[in-house]
Amino acid sequence: MAKAQQHYSTEQIEQLTRQWVETMVVGLNLCPFAAPVVKDNSLRYAITDARGSESLVAAFMAEIEQLLAASEKEISTTLFIVPTGLEDFYDYLDHLRLFEELLEQAGLEGVIQLASFHPGYLFHGVAEDDLSHWSNRSPWPVFHIIREAEMSRALTHYSNPEQIPERNIKRLRELGREALIERFPPFADYC
Template sequence: MNTTHSLKYSPENAAALTQAWVDAMVVGMNLCPFAAPVVKQATIHYAIEMGDKDEAVIQAFLAELDRIQASEEDELATTLLVTPNALPDFEQYLDMLDILQGLLDRSGLGGVFQLASFHPNYQFAGVEADDITNWTNRSPFPSFHLIREGMMSRVLMNYGDPDEIPERNMALMRELGRDGLIARFPPFADYIRN
């Protein structure tokens, strides 16, 4: 799972591992309140881009943006673009996130779709790298989640206090600890720190 070894993954393996992570962590721990319905209804698309260059990531993002725009929400609610061989460095990943967000904004779709970010080395600003709370956004591979803004707004309207979600997720990570995370998703043992 360490991205320096990710070349051993085929697109099918990368998709399966990412889907297992979504099932075990994102849905299994309810880290994202709207994930369970899209997984249950099979309206989440896992797009795997095996290229290792920035241009390949950008082109894959634009293709997924076209795909989701051309689809009805009940067919394709959300897309997770997974890049097993690109952007192993978190700072490079953040630079790409800025580029993709810029493309989204310049296209006039900034209020229609939003991006969520996941990376094996995800680190919140002002938080130590080995802080367990970073695991709320750590994934097997660098990934960009393209979300329909309207869908998210509808789900969050029925959620008690959406502003508490990040704090609740961080508290969950602290409660689980390293061993609990590995028990929930064993592949984390490949690269989890103390």
């Protein structure tokens, strides 16, 4: 991953992540619920410099507390961005499982859910070069912290939400690798 060898400031990490959200997630409508949150500026970009499991857990739990203490208008949802330390996809997945267990232990199952994004995201059993992976690829490892009540309300106004993944995969495959890189050039560094 060429990007991992460069140093990015916190501002650059946030800017590139915002660009990814606006260009890919909202621009391609990969998440039909993202546009209002981006428009309302209630999406929090939380970039951590924590390294190692213990400090990552502390930073993650602090973000959970901050989200729960805020109103939905202030912070609707949070992208917890880990620019260093989880470059390996399988290390990232280990932390995803750990964070999910911590939410369950804290009694937040059914209150908070996580969505996962990583530069090297791979769906199990799918060829590595398949464009379906790009639906969950981001510039850095990201844990998307979502309020379940808000998501449930959004789903009541969306018909056939179970078809979103298939629709996204079809769209990504139709666009093709080169068109996706043209849309978001940083993808060339890790896809």
